Amino acid sequence: MTTLQDIADRMGISKGTVSKALNGAPDISETLQKNVLETAVEMGYTKLRRQKADAKKLCILTENIEYEEPHQFGYDITLGFRQMAEPAGYTVEIVQAEEKLQKHTPYDVFMLRNNYLGAFVLGFSLNDPWMKDFHTSRTPTVLYDNYISANPNIAYVGVDNNEGMELAVSHLKLLGHKKIGYLSGALGSHVMQVRHKAFFQALRQNGLQSDPTYAGSSYYITECLEKHLPRLLAMGVTAIICSHDLIANTVMIQCQQLGYHVPRDLSIIGFDDLPICAYTSPPLTTIRQERIELGKSGYYALDSLMNKVSIGTLLLHAQLVVRNSTGPRAANSREYGSLQGK
Amino acid sequence: MTTLQDIADRMGISKGTVSKALNGAPDISETLQKNVLETAVEMGYTKLRRQKADAKKLCILTENIEYEEPHQFGYDITLGFRQMAEPAGYTVEIVQAEEKLQKHTPYDVFMLRNNYLGAFVLGFSLNDPWMKDFHTSRTPTVLYDNYISANPNIAYVGVDNNEGMELAVSHLKLLGHKKIGYLSGALGSHVMQVRHKAFFQALRQNGLQSDPTYAGSSYYITECLEKHLPRLLAMGVTAIICSHDLIANTVMIQCQQLGYHVPRDLSIIGFDDLPICAYTSPPLTTIRQERIELGKSGYYALDSLMNKVSIGTLLLHAQLVVRNSTGPRAANSREYGSLQGK
Numbered sequence: 001m002t003t004l005q006d007i008a009d010r011m012g013i014s015k016g017t018v019s020k021a022l023n024g025a026p027d028i029s030e031t032l033q034k035n036v037l038e039t040a041v042e043m044g045y046t047k048l049r050r051q052k053a054d055a056k057k058l059c060i061l062t063e064n065i066e067y068e069e070p071h072q073f074g075y076d077i078t079l080g081f082r083q084m085a086e087p088a089g090y091t092v093e094i095v096q097a098e099e100k101l102q103k104h105t106p107y108d109v110f111m112l113r114n115n116y117l118g119a120f121v122l123g124f125s126l127n128d129p130w131m132k133d134f135h136t137s138r139t140p141t142v143l144y145d146n147y148i149s150a151n152p153n154i155a156y157v158g159v160d161n162n163e164g165m166e167l168a169v170s171h172l173k174l175l176g177h178k179k180i181g182y183l184s185g186a187l188g189s190h191v192m193q194v195r196h197k198a199f200f201q202a203l204r205q206n207g208l209q210s211d212p213t214y215a216g217s218s219y220y221i222t223e224c225l226e227k228h229l230p231r232l233l234a235m236g237v238t239a240i241i242c243s244h245d246l247i248a249n250t251v252m253i254q255c256q257q258l259g260y261h262v263p264r265d266l267s268i269i270g271f272d273d274l275p276i277c278a279y280t281s282p283p284l285t286t287i288r289q290e291r292i293e294l295g296k297s298g299y300y301a302l303d304s305l306m307n308k309v310s311i312g313t314l315l316l317h318a319q320l321v322v323r324n325s326t327g328p329r330a331a332n333s334r335e336y337g338s339l340q341g342k
Numbered sequence: 343m344t345t346l347q348d349i350a351d352r353m354g355i356s357k358g359t360v361s362k363a364l365n366g367a368p369d370i371s372e373t374l375q376k377n378v379l380e381t382a383v384e385m386g387y388t389k390l391r392r393q394k395a396d397a398k399k400l401c402i403l404t405e406n407i408e409y410e411e412p413h414q415f416g417y418d419i420t421l422g423f424r425q426m427a428e429p430a431g432y433t434v435e436i437v438q439a440e441e442k443l444q445k446h447t448p449y450d451v452f453m454l455r456n457n458y459l460g461a462f463v464l465g466f467s468l469n470d471p472w473m474k475d476f477h478t479s480r481t482p483t484v485l486y487d488n489y490i491s492a493n494p495n496i497a498y499v500g501v502d503n504n505e506g507m508e509l510a511v512s513h514l515k516l517l518g519h520k521k522i523g524y525l526s527g528a529l530g531s532h533v534m535q536v537r538h539k540a541f542f543q544a545l546r547q548n549g550l551q552s553d554p555t556y557a558g559s560s561y562y563i564t565e566c567l568e569k570h571l572p573r574l575l576a577m578g579v580t581a582i583i584c585s586h587d588l589i590a591n592t593v594m595i596q597c598q599q600l601g602y603h604v605p606r607d608l609s610i611i612g613f614d615d616l617p618i619c620a621y622t623s624p625p626l627t628t629i630r631q632e633r634i635e636l637g638k639s640g641y642y643a644l645d646s647l648m649n650k651v652s653i654g655t656l657l658l659h660a661q662l663v664v665r666n667s668t669g670p671r672a673a674n675s676r677e678y679g680s681l682q683g684k
Binding site for chain 2 (some may be wrong): 149150151152160163166167290293296297300304307308309310311312313314315316317318319
């Protein structure tokens with residue numbers, strides 16, 4: 001165990017100065033405070049003010065995810081986490097981890113300085129600066145939908161995307177569909193990469209033709225549709241799975257404008273089961289992420305990391321929610337290519 | 343919620359008879375008891391005697407796994423599970439789930455009859471009869487090293503074999519090895535299948551040649567060695583990863599008898615980190631499964647299933663334990679084919 005004295009010895013300053021710096025005393029310069037904190041983190045010092053009664057603090061770090069309102073994706077996730085953490089005696093603070101903060105302050109320093117024992121991280125993309133820090137971080141941290149290999153302090157929590165994609169494809173296969181397309185958001189996030197791969201795996205598992213041309217991805221939904229939807233329709237797909245519900249909803253609207261009936265001409269499946277899915281036209285068949293449970297699992301995993309049970313991956317079962325956007329493949333499946341050209 | 347009256351109505355018998363049958367009253371025939379239990383299970387009745395104080399019972403079902411002695415693989419797993427479950431107020435019973443029992447009694451009936459709220463299942467192979475029952479079971483159940491898709495009541499707990507195999511292969515690559523072989527137990531268990539696949543994936547991730555002929559598997563260790571070891575050596579592999587430690591240990595002994603020095607001529611890596619690994623000659627480099635943590639995670643997952651948090655997969659981080667059976671590839675890597683032929 002690293003002590004204040006160890007840090008003092010390493011830096012060649014007094015133990016009292018180390019203590020003051022760690023506690024943010026105003027007579028210690030900001031530069032020295034920063035150096036002491038970074039040295040403390042580097043040496044594995046973790047006890048900062050934690051003996052105090054008010055010190056049982058966890059944080060939820062958010063980026064690119066909305067959580068303030070009940071209809072937003074992150075709302076139930078943060079709620080589920082707090083439903084477990086608060087009765088266990090933790091205070092939970094939600095912090096926006098903006099890129100500026102991430103660039104300016106190493107992750108472990110941020111956590112130590114704010115006296116957080118652990119974090120639940122939502123919405124990070126692969127190029128968020130702290131994603132690098134997580135490889136070597138010593139702070140118990142649970143990432144929603146991001147995976148870091150071989151660091152015993154970091155866990156990945158999410159829904160089982162392979163299972164979800166398998167449920168979607170086998171549902172379509174049972175309805176007689178054989179040519180299934182896939183439209184995806186940009187592959188710059190872990191979860192989009194995983195779902196993309198899972199789509200092709202599910203095709204193979206169901207004995208369907210698996211060809212890269214059946215899939216298309218773009219950052220912007222409109223671009224994705226313009227670029228890839230006409231191509232898929234011309235190829236004669238009778239069903240399209242989308243990497244998330246908002247793409248699926250836009251695809252339905254666009255296809256209806258092109259004269260396709262959903263699901264008679266074309267079946268559509270989304271992913272996530274956003275609250276909107278019950279209200280789209282037609283209501284959207286989708287793969288549900290149980291968001292309250294995701295939040296609870298995030299706490300489960302974090303609690304176990306803090307207790308030295310080194311969970312690496314925790315996946316929830318996916319569920320297929322069948323609504324009205326999927327149906328049997330038309331007996332005399334239309335020639336979509338020619339329909340589209342009319 | 344199914345009531346006693348519902349079961350009575352379905353079967354056309356009195357509520358009193360249902361109650362007596364569920365409680366094993368001696369004046370109810372065994373056949374009727376069995377029918378009532380099966381109907382109760384089918385209808386989702388789950389409250390059997392659970393109001394009683396002594397009713398908080400969990401079981402660990404074992405098959406093909408030894409756990410009585412500290413040096414046996416299952417010992418720490420059952421210990422870790424009990425370390426979590428017993429302080430939480432559960433009684434834990436360890437039950438040998440012999441094939442005869444599994445054939446004779448449906449899984450849910452067994453659990454209900456014995457008043458178990460949930461189970462942690464160790465050592466089942468893919469052809470154990472209850473593996474089929476798990477697809478539709480309504481009893482919260484956690485499987486060590488077995489995966490059931492799309493049943494929200496069943497979770498899979500294990501070490502992250504992909505991460506483990508990646509650690510093993512990249513360790514060997516850093517030591518200069520390029521031709522790496524793999525020897526495995528029979529592929530009739532989920533974990534052997536997963537590790538086999540993970541081996542080839544790790545080769546590809548490390549930019550090494552991935553060819554099916556680099557691997558061999560057999561049920562019996564001796565057969566595995568006779569059939570595949572000479573072939574791998576003739577192909578010029580300079581390192582061999584084994585699907586579990588006992589194969590690795592036998593490979594070391596066999597290779598030494600053939601005149602190879604481990605690790606100078608050949609590096610060997612095992613999997614599991616059995617207690618024996620520190621005492622083999624040379625001590626074995628291996629991928630560690632933290633068995634106490636596996637047991638604790640089994641309880642975590644079971645507790646969450648019982649609380650309707652539908653965990654599907656929970657993987658622990660794998661750790662590489664470097665001992666003396668791995669070393670740098672010899673600068674003038676020997677011609678193993680010719681050495682073997684001497």
